[in-house]
Amino acid sequence: MTPARPIPQPDEVTQPYWDAAKRGELVMQRCGSCQRWIFQPKLACPSCHSDELVWEPVSGNGTIYSFVKVHPPVLPAFKEKTPYLVVLVELAEDPGLRVLGNLLDHDTSAARIGHPVAVVYESLDDGVVLPQWQLTD
Numbered sequence: 001m002t003p004a005r006p007i008p009q010p011d012e013v014t015q016p017y018w019d020a021a022k023r024g025e026l027v028m029q030r031c032g033s034c035q036r037w038i039f040q041p042k043l044a045c046p047s048c049h050s051d052e053l054v055w056e057p058v059s060g061n062g063t064i065y066s067f068v069k070v071h072p073p074v075l076p077a078f079k080e081k082t083p084y085l086v087v088l089v090e091l092a093e094d095p096g097l098r099v100l101g102n103l104l105d106h107d108t109s110a111a112r113i114g115h116p117v118a119v120v121y122e123s124l125d126d127g128v129v130l131p132q133w134q135l136t137d
């Protein structure tokens with residue numbers, strides 16, 4: 001039996017992100033004062049320290065900013081998935097807005113820095129939905 005995959009544990013700061021993913025929507029925090037996009041979720045804006053943060057939908061389109069191919073040794077729950085790509089995606093909304101995820105394509109050989117990607121949603125057994133990525137043309 002494959003060990004259980006570790007899953008994100010939503011808290012009061014990150015809950016809106018996970019709730020949106022369950023709806024098939026990618027949202028990011030944005031500062032209501034200086035308008036900067038923020039990821040990872042925070043209690044206050046890292047730029048101007050305002051706590052007027054709101055969640056806004058984003059396009060779910062971006063490009064690969066960086067990536068790494070993961071090989072064993074890994075946690076036992078991920079061993080069957082190796083090798084797989086972890087991508088740092090720069091979202092279309094802002095060159096400084098970058099999120100991590102896995103590239104879910106079966107064939108990842110076309111993955112390059114700068115390649116366009118789009119968000120996809122991976123549902124886990126326990127109801128958690130992970131925003132992940134796939135290559136686009």
Ligand SMILES: [Zn+2]
Binds near residue numbers: 033049
């Ligand atoms: Zn701000």
